[in-house]
Amino acid sequence: MNAGQPDQQALVQNVANCIRMSQSGKPDQIKQAEQQLESQQQNANFGPLLLRLITNDSVDANIKLGAAIYFKNYVKKYWGHEQDIICVDDQNFIKTAIVRVMLHCDKNSQRLLSEAITIIASHDFYRKWDTLLPELIEKLKSEQNFENICGVLRIIESITCRYPDKEQNVSLVEEIRYILELFQDLWLTL
Secondary structure, eight states, rough: OOOOOOEEEEEEEHHHHHHHHHHHSOOOOHHHHHHHHHHHHSTTHHHHHHHHHHHOOTTHHHHHHHHHHHHHHHHHHHTOOOOOOSOOOHHHHHHHHHHHHHHHOOHHHHHHHHHHHHHHHHHHHHTTOOOOOHHHHHHHHHOOOOOHHHHHHHHHHHHTTTTGGGGHHHHHHHHHHHHHHHHHHHHOOH
């Protein structure tokens, strides 16, 4: 076990306690919890920590849902700024893990993480996140759970629904071509 492991566990427990306090219904506890969470947002590993909390089977469902809400809001607030508020390592971890985490969640958390994926994709797809669509297509081919299939389809729809409103240019055509090329094998096997 490495020396940083207890610190990581303490951080997870602290964030879980803050989320629990934010759900208490007591204004003073809610304010204190929100201040503590706000102070931790720009620390390295905060986003990945929330994802780990969401997938932790020993964590209460309400805490997981609170973590999913907080994660979506965290992504909405900090992703895609000119200066990287979320460090590159955290961004890479999040992009690698988020689809798997989303498919591990209950329906409510799944929708929140789907929204977070949509936000990230609006900034990074496809040039900075070229693994997203291949991962989603693979999930469509292999996934057996109907709710998870619907979750994957929601993400794909959220990525592609923005095209009618965009002005046609070379970059847009390249992106659409990229999507069509990836989907062609799936469509041909149906």
